[in-house]
Every structure is written in C-alpha cells, then in structure tokens.
Amino acid sequence: MLDVRNLDKSFGAIHVTRDVSFRLDKGERRVILGPNGAGKTTLFNLLAGEIAPDAGRILLDGRDITAAPVAERARLGLARSYQKNTLFDGLTVAENLGLAAAVASGATRSILRDALAAPAVRETVSEVAARLHLTPHLGAQVSAVSYGVRRQLEVGLALATRPRVILLDEPTSGIGPEMAHGFHHMLSSLPRDLTLLIVEHDMDLAFDVADRITVLNYGEVVFDGAPDDARNSALLRDIYLGSWENA
C-alpha cells in the first residue's frame, strides 16, 4: 500500500532522515516510536509531501508520489493529522468536518451547490462525529471547545476525507488518560482495511494498536518488528525507554 524506500533528508548540516525504508500493507497499523528529535514528524512531513526528500522514493499502491504535491497525495487517499492542532478555529465543529468531507468529495469545486448541505457530506459529518464522540459539540465554535475535543477533531478532519491511509502525528498528546483510552478504542474500531501510521509516545497505545513497530533514532530506523519483539529488545530499551518493561 505505502512503500517508503531509502528516504533521506537533511536541513543544512543536520541529517534528520537517514535512509528510511519500510512498507505498510493494506489494513496494517504501524506505530513509529523514537525519542524527541528522532525525525518522526519530519518523516510524516516527507510522506505527506510538505517537504521534499533529498533522496529516496515514496510509492502509494505502486504509484510513485515522491514529487506529488500535498493536495494530490490527499486526493489519492493519504490523509494526515498534525501534532499541533491545525483546525479552522473560526468555524464550528460541524463546519470543520463538513469542509474536510466536501473537499474530499469534490463538492468545493461547485459554484452552484452549497458543499456543506450535500447529503454525502452531511452523512460523513454525522458518521465521523459519532465515531469520535463529537456529536454534542457539532454546533460549537472550535475556538470555544476544550483541548481534548480539538484533538479529536484534528483526527476527525483526516477521517472525514475517507482516506485509505492515515498518518496520525501524536494523536493523544496533551489529553488525559481517560480520553486517551477512548481514543485507543476508537482506533481499534476503525475499519480493518484502513491503513494507519501513527507517531506516538503513549506506550499503551503503541502496544494496543500496532501490528508492527518502527523505531527511529537520529533519523535512522533502528528497529522494525512486532510489538512483542520491540518490548523485549535490549537495544531499544537502551536508546529509548528505561521503563519499557513496565509498559
């Protein structure tokens, strides 16, 4: 589904992504771990097309998208959420989801019809809102809702585009354990044909959700394997987490 081959990126003298390769199969849920500064968000920005790699290739369903613009990748079914909320603060929760669904469905190209009133768009808004427990907040302006709701909406925007692959950048950062637990449950309940690539610091989520775990350190893949193997890896324990045994 998503094939990342020998991706490389430097900012001046700083080498942030070093020869990164991995392959995501359809429906696979992969969690990327790594300490701060390991290059996780840079990798996401490379995959989403927000920055261009110095070398390497990215293939989506066999199609080379390395040079494709951000919007084209999104239209091909590659959605992303951001580590820092990137929402439409002046709009309501429903309008945020509606806008995402409308762009994905092509309704924003029409000069005659109201994109947000289209039945398909409204259906998507209801469905995504129900899945993310956003229904009670649909009429509220984004700037007026809690951080946790905004965090859920951040993921909701990606889901509303009905993607095939979602890149989730630290979706539970800054939210309480109860909400994070609900989030694990939501991710597990997503259709199995949806492919997920998640950057996460929350170990519970990593081991709950992941089919495979990739660990980055100094921009380099230092581990790629099953969660159980990751849990037992001495190398990873040394470079990343002293407390893994308790996770």
Next chain:
Amino acid sequence: MFHLSPLRLGTLALLFAGALFSAFASGYAGLEILTEILILAILVIALDMVAGFGGMVSLCHGALMGAGAYAFAMAGMSLGLPVWAAMLFAVLFTGAVGWIIGAICAGSHGIYFIMVTLAFGQMGYALVFESPFFGGDDGLAGLARPDLSALGIDLNRSRAFALYCLAALVLVALAAAQILRSGLGRALVGIRDNERRMRALGLTVWRTKAHLFGLSGMIAGLAGVLAAQHVMYISPGLMAWTVSGEALVVVILGGLGTFVGPILGAAAFVVLRHEIGALTPYWHLVVGLILIAVVMSRANGLFGFVEGRLARLAARRTAKADAPHREPRDA
C-alpha cells in the same frame, strides 16, 4: 462561514428600500450621488469577496474596474460590438485578467500579496496612460449607454440610469451571495482560516484562489462598465491605485467579510465625500479620522460594530433569562 443572518438580510432590505426611495425622490444631484454609491457598492462587493472572505487583500481592484471600463470602450470603438455585447466582452475579459492575476498571486500572502497586486494595478495604469491606442492621458470619450427604448426606458435620464445601476447591484449581490454560499465559496473561507490544512485535505489552493479572483474580477469589471457608462468618458485615473485604496477603505469602514458592511460603507463614504466635501476641501482628514476610530475600535467596521453590540445584548438577555430566579430577601 458566509451566512445571511436576519440582521444582515434586514439591513440589505433597508438599503434596497432606501436606494429605491432615493431613486424616485431625488433630484439630479441626488441621483448622481446615488449612482456613484451603487457603482462603488458593486466594486466593494467584488473586493470583499476576495479580501473579506478569502483573506486576499487586493490593491488592483481599481485597475480591474478600469480594465472593465477600457475593455467596454475598446470593444465598442475598435471591435464595433453593440453595447450589450461590449458589456459582456468587458466582464468576461476582466474575469480572465482577474483569474490570471489570482493564479500568479496565489502563492503570496500578506504584505507580499498586497504588493504584487499593486504592481499589477500600476502596470495596467501605466499601459493605458502611456498608450495612444487607449487615448493616453486624455482618455476616451463618447461611450454609449444601452438602448432600452424598446421597453420605454431612456437610460440617458439620471433616474432611469440610477435604477439600471440598482438592478445591476441587486444582481451582483445575489450572484456574490450564491458564490460565497457555494462549495467554491466555502473552500475560500477554509483557505482564509487555514490554507495549510485545506491543502492537506486535498484542495488545489491556487486554483480555488484564481477562480474566486476571476469571479471577483468579473464583478469589478461590471462596475467599470457602469462607471464608463455613467460619465460616458474614461481616463487612466479610473485605474489609479488610489481607487483600489479607496475601495479598501470602504470595505474596512463598512465591515470586512460581512457582505452587507461594504455596501453600507459605500453609501457612508460617498455621502461623507459629498457632504463634508461641500464644506471643506479637507474632507479626506475627516474620513481618515473616522477610519482610524473604526479600526482602533476593533469592531470590524460600522456594520461589525452594530452586529457585535446586538450579539452581546442578545447574549446578556439569554444569560439573564437562564439565571436561577432568586426570592427577594426579607427586609
């Protein structure tokens, strides 16, 4: 998101009724002022579409209006097109010019966007000012108004021409509301609020901006056609950057992105210009002071001020109604 609240619809209805009353009750001078307001209102609707709803603060809308006027004049004089065909040509031509400018400027933001649009405007001004083909500094005279004599309407009369401009404004307002309510308009607001996210959702941002700039250009072009027909003469002054600057002042004065505010601003601006201009040549100073007061109040223009006040009042009433009822204490 664009929406016409009861307050906005009510204000629009009042403005329309006021314009209609003025068209029938005014003498020659009043009708000239009314026509000026109506044409400026069309221009500022075009500017508010891109600046208020799209965050693209343009300093070339005066030039687009001028381009419409010159295209109308040249289509009639050089191509020999009948008046209605020349009007259509001018509107489409200005739309195409607007689309190209929008596509080129789409990657610029903030002060850079303003500067690039200013540069386009000044290029247009220089072109018509220097070229004998466009009449140079002398401009072009003898422009025709449409012939509606078959309907028993003589557009050479001030009242009929003012009503013709009012009809054009109503059509433009309906078209602009439809555009802003459409998918394209919703996307424009999304771009204004968060361009990066719109791109990540799959929107080709430059194309959306170019389409809206083109549509806005068509409306500005129509304002130019009406301006040309109004005075039956055009000169490079119509394309000067100060026309764009004045239009921006009107939009800010009325209320950026409120749809109704700029129309109100056009009426206030033209009336102030004529009324205070009759008393002192320093009328710009008075308009400047009003603009400073409006901007410093952070109320989003005259209409934004009223809207904000009413919203606060409504919120206070709701809070009062929701508050638990307390028994008065015994003395």
